[in-house]
Amino acid sequence: MSGKRSLIRSGTTVDQMVRAIGDRIVTGVLVPGEKLDEVSLAARFEVSRTPVREALGQLSAMGLVERRPNRGAIVAVVTQEHLTSMFESMAELEGICARFCAERMSGSERRALETEHQASARLVRLGAEEDYEYFNTEFHSRLYRGAHSTHIQELTAMTRSRLAPFRRAQFRLAGRLAKSWQEHDAIVTAILRGDGTAAGTAAKNHVSIVSEASAVFAVGERPKAASLAMPFTAS
Amino acid sequence: MSGKRSLIRSGTTVDQMVRAIGDRIVTGVLVPGEKLDEVSLAARFEVSRTPVREALGQLSAMGLVERRPNRGAIVAVVTQEHLTSMFESMAELEGICARFCAERMSGSERRALETEHQASARLVRLGAEEDYEYFNTEFHSRLYRGAHSTHIQELTAMTRSRLAPFRRAQFRLAGRLAKSWQEHDAIVTAILRGDGTAAGTAAKNHVSIVSEASAVFAVGERPKAASLAMPFTAS
DNA sequence: AAGGCAGAAAGTGTATGCAATTGCCTTTCA
DNA sequence: TGAAAGGCAATTGCATACACTTTCTGCCTT
Numbered sequence: 001m002s003g004k005r006s007l008i009r010s011g012t013t014v015d016q017m018v019r020a021i022g023d024r025i026v027t028g029v030l031v032p033g034e035k036l037d038e039v040s041l042a043a044r045f046e047v048s049r050t051p052v053r054e055a056l057g058q059l060s061a062m063g064l065v066e067r068r069p070n071r072g073a074i075v076a077v078v079t080q081e082h083l084t085s086m087f088e089s090m091a092e093l094e095g096i097c098a099r100f101c102a103e104r105m106s107g108s109e110r111r112a113l114e115t116e117h118q119a120s121a122r123l124v125r126l127g128a129e130e131d132y133e134y135f136n137t138e139f140h141s142r143l144y145r146g147a148h149s150t151h152i153q154e155l156t157a158m159t160r161s162r163l164a165p166f167r168r169a170q171f172r173l174a175g176r177l178a179k180s181w182q183e184h185d186a187i188v189t190a191i192l193r194g195d196g197t198a199a200g201t202a203a204k205n206h207v208s209i210v211s212e213a214s215a216v217f218a219v220g221e222r223p224k225a226a227s228l229a230m231p232f233t234a235s
Numbered sequence: 236m237s238g239k240r241s242l243i244r245s246g247t248t249v250d251q252m253v254r255a256i257g258d259r260i261v262t263g264v265l266v267p268g269e270k271l272d273e274v275s276l277a278a279r280f281e282v283s284r285t286p287v288r289e290a291l292g293q294l295s296a297m298g299l300v301e302r303r304p305n306r307g308a309i310v311a312v313v314t315q316e317h318l319t320s321m322f323e324s325m326a327e328l329e330g331i332c333a334r335f336c337a338e339r340m341s342g343s344e345r346r347a348l349e350t351e352h353q354a355s356a357r358l359v360r361l362g363a364e365e366d367y368e369y370f371n372t373e374f375h376s377r378l379y380r381g382a383h384s385t386h387i388q389e390l391t392a393m394t395r396s397r398l399a400p401f402r403r404a405q406f407r408l409a410g411r412l413a414k415s416w417q418e419h420d421a422i423v424t425a426i427l428r429g430d431g432t433a434a435g436t437a438a439k440n441h442v443s444i445v446s447e448a449s450a451v452f453a454v455g456e457r458p459k460a461a462s463l464a465m466p467f468t469a470s
Numbered sequence: 471a472a473g474g475c476a477g478a479a480a481g482t483g484t485a486t487g488c489a490a491t492t493g494c495c496t497t498t499c500a
Numbered sequence: 501t502g503a504a505a506g507g508c509a510a511t512t513g514c515a516t517a518c519a520c521t522t523t524c525t526g527c528c529t530t
Contacts, residue, residue: 012483013483013484014483014484047484047485048484048485048486049485049486050483050484050485050486051483051484051485069491070490070491070492071491071492071493072492
């Protein structure tokens, strides 16, 4: 294989692998406990085992995959206890971000937050779950950025990505959209008011509620490595 | 090289490399900005480049080294802004840990914390900086464990290790030991009282003060890659 | 003399091969 | 018939080889 990397985009191959495999874990294509075979992955992405191994190493450091020495890698399987701990941490982290936002956001950041938030009200009325989910992600990212603290941002993003597999199903719950919007509203209002304490508390509560909604999906479902037989869809 | 790995202990080679290189970064043997040459490291540890590369990848994911595509790896160099952000995060994280400790520590944990803390008073009177530093590390670890939240523990430990290179010089400051002990005392008292809010505040202040003490060492010292010529001491 | 370009050297990125460990299956003995 | 031991297949871990990118050096041009 001396030719250019065919379908995978630019950047280093390993980086692409990390994103590709990580995405599939985060989006639930690869389920916790599923075996990650090096040769299969290498064949699937049309690269050699070396970049695959390096990618798995990085994903392991990120906590998304678990590596047993000499026994291969599996998608990280989290215990109920650890899951609770992660949600709890997420609540605290988002609380901190919201508090910092209330104290530090620039005028334009506040305006953008308010504008986007108000725009999303329409999605709630329409019941556009897909679109609202996209907005929701953007809303939270805005909160992380608005904290003006690169490290908090890193920690929050990391925790969020590790929680992603367990948060997907939450919007199926009836009335979730409206409730989510109201919670967002409380956060936005407090931030615009410059009330860090209230913003922090509101953000913490927001995550806590999501946590409860997601907890049910945590344990119980641990499919065997059935879906690996059919490699995931083309990138 | 078919023989057993000689000096490095058990476990996978990559893991040993991660620890070995990571230690040298954390302890300041390798200074920020220093070039990490793969072949030199491989030769130094008597392994091939493959495990070195994997170790660098993991260290990069941990944030201890910075990897420029096609341009080698260097010990992560943090900007003043990022350093401030990390200390700020550390303060928040320790605050959370202390708050959780006040709410969740078991009886034996509280007793152990109190006992060790009181024992350390002796070290302050003697001015035993080395021994106090060791105790100090243990004290903080106790706080992280006592929070009973594995993920918070991870985040805290990670942030702490990334801050380690910048925290070493703090105890040189006059009267630092006594002040540190008093701050610890405020934390311990609040925890034993079960006052989560007070414990959190006290822990946050504690880190903030350390932060200020360390900030001076942040920028200004950026030695060129001089010490790499002489490989670090035998492990 | 200064700037830029060409070629070589150094170093990283990826592929492949070999050794070693693991897990499973078969065989054998109680 | 069950269990334990040994061998075999599969997979991981590490080493080496090759390809490509970057950078340094020296020469040529202006």
